[in-house]
Amino acid sequence: MLEDAFVTRKLIAGNWKMNGSLEANEALLRAVLAGLPAEPAADVAVCVPAPYLAQVQALCQGGPVAWGAQDVSAHERGAFTGEVSAAMLRDFGCRYVIVGHSERRQYHGETDEVVAAKAQRALAAGITPIVCVGETEAQRDAGETELVVKRQLAAVIHALGHCVGEIVVAYEPVWAIGTGRTATPEQAQAVHAVLRAQLRAAVAGQRRVRILYGGSMNAGNAAALLAQPDIDGGLIGGASLKADEFLRIVAAAG
Template sequence: MSGAKKLVVGNWKLQGSRSANAELLQGLLAADLSASAPRADVAVCPPFVYLAEVVSALQGSAIAVGSQDVSAQGQGAFTGEVSAAMVRELGARYAIVGHSERRSYHGESDQLVADKAKAALSHGLVPIVCVGETLAERESGETEAVVGRQLQAVIDTLGADLARVVVAYEPVWAIGTGKTASPEQAQAVHAFLRARLTAAQADAARVPLLYGGSVKPDNAAELFAQSDIDGGLIGGASLKAADFAAIARAA
């Protein structure tokens, strides 16, 4: 058990428009998540183009903002990239790195993900490092080998800064599929990750470990009650104010 404060992060993915975002944020502000603040932090991660607007809309509220990705590069001839310094300047606090969709669709390696986490930290962002296995990898008994390898790149790259990250376990087979790892399955992987982090650095025992993969209001409380699950990285349910607020309260 980490003793870490709970954290619930909404990943909007490639969703949203100015009108839809305004409606969603209005609903989240009306839900008044400030009552949860002593026990849980809450954040939303919109597409890059809406970051400034979302930061402005949530100014003074209990909800922080993060980006869905960040470049490992600081500046230069890298067309289409967005640096950690740019994201931080807009007022974001977090940056998701290594989401399975980035690893799969964009071929991101474990080392690139670790480099992105380092870039985020160097500019005052908290990286949310995603790890997770495919269904084939789980069925062949490779879950610990896969997530262990993904995490090790971060451990090796960050060194003394390891304790400043957040880690999110997202089984690829449970993202957007409606399938969810049972609380026991999720806890087993989280306990493995906790042990790896603690072995690497004593302070890293308190790194928040989030679960992501079809988290909903009706399963959030049971998942978050597990001893090594410190919150969630929420996909589809984060696009509905009532559902996301309910999940945040469950934390």
């Protein structure tokens, strides 16, 4: 297939969630940077709480670790107290921003349309959105996994049109986030294949869109998951807060 000619390097992106401190961040990043070769075999990034973007930018500037944010406003600017715009993230050199994480959808009521608007804002500012999709345990048990993830991704495809080829997608089964449960490599691959087909139909002839797996990937299961043909990396939660474990995941992606 034409798309296979455009396979890209794997991406391992840490999602620190609402964790960190100035002291802990510096220790973690210095350990990660010290443990990485100058040119890792996979792309590496960390998505951090907004107050720490300046610190992470200073520590990672010029090195092999890119950085990003965990959310972005759907609005360009204005009277939206507490929101952070894409332009502001760009000022801090962000390469990536997570949009549509299940915790944002669940706790902040973000709809598919809001997630798509955030992806638009990110791309307009030159930032790559990592668009999260995933089903709950109840939806999986009801046989609705494919329906749910395709609906979530379809909203972004509709909003972005041909620009959807510039995003990263992360499949995060909600039932596996922060629970210690992980989809089997076969379960994860099945959903990634569905998303791949949907993306291929939308961006035919363009480069391969990276699809990450993000449900409790860790040093113990990373190699098996990353060996699947449609898994292009990982969006790493808890394991990204431990330098040695994060480095082992990066090594597994090489």
